[in-house]
Amino acid sequence: MRTESARFEPEKRKWILVDAEGQVLGRLASKIAVRLRGKHLPYFTPHVDVGDFVVVVNADKVRLTGRKWEQKKYYRHSGYIGGLKVTTARQMLEKHPERLIYFAVKGMLPKNRLGRKLLKKLKIYAGPDHPHEAQQPVKVDL
Numbered sequence: 001m002r003t004e005s006a007r008f009e010p011e012k013r014k015w016i017l018v019d020a021e022g023q024v025l026g027r028l029a030s031k032i033a034v035r036l037r038g039k040h041l042p043y044f045t046p047h048v049d050v051g052d053f054v055v056v057v058n059a060d061k062v063r064l065t066g067r068k069w070e071q072k073k074y075y076r077h078s079g080y081i082g083g084l085k086v087t088t089a090r091q092m093l094e095k096h097p098e099r100l101i102y103f104a105v106k107g108m109l110p111k112n113r114l115g116r117k118l119l120k121k122l123k124i125y126a127g128p129d130h131p132h133e134a135q136q137p138v139k140v141d142l
Contacts, residue, residue, distance in 0.1 A: 006045040013121075014052045017130075017137035020101065021061040028062065029104035031142035036109065036118045049114060053121045055137050060097035060126040064089055074103065098124040 016035055020028055038044050038051035064072065072089040092100055101124050109115040123132060 004043075006043045006048050006050050008048055008050070012050070015132065015135040015137035016052050016054050017139045018054060018056045018142055019058055019139070020056050021058040023062060023142075025062050025064050025100060025104055028142060029101060030108055032056065032101070032105050032122065033108035035142075036105070036121055047114065049117055051118060051121065053135070053137075054123070055130050055132050056101055056122070056124045057128050057130055058126075059101050059124050060093065062093075062097070062100060069093075074099075097126045 018028070018032065032054050034040055035054050036051045038049070041050055044050060069090040070088055074087045074089070074092060076085045076087075077083050078085065089100065102119075102122070105122055106115075106119055109118050123130065
């Protein structure tokens with residue numbers, strides 16, 4: 001018996017449309033990460049990009065449970081002494097709602113070249129409109 005390894009075949013990729021309205025951030029992000037990686041497919045191979053493109057709309061209507069709007073913090077550093085910047089989830093939702101989903105999905109993907117390649121297949125938009133109508137994305141309830 002032999003184990004067949006999947007090949008990189010861009011023509012097999014699908015475009016998936018996900019509506020984030022009313023969905024809990026972590027649960028949504030984990031399902032998006034599975035789709036990007038291709039783990040839902042029977043021919044999944046860990047080192048090959050076999051996943052789908054994912055278009056997320058209504059990112060500004062995502063939910064967080066409990067007191068995470070005030071307690072969840074995002075950190076970044078300017079590189080200078082004392083240059084730590086802290087942003088709460090509510091502040092991020094007001095300024096850049098796409099980044100909430102982006103950072104959640106990014107944390108669930110591999111931390112290597114493959115993960116960076118997979119993250120480029122994620123398209124996030126704050127409102128209900130997106131410029132990917134030509135790809136005919138299929139609406140999926142995750």
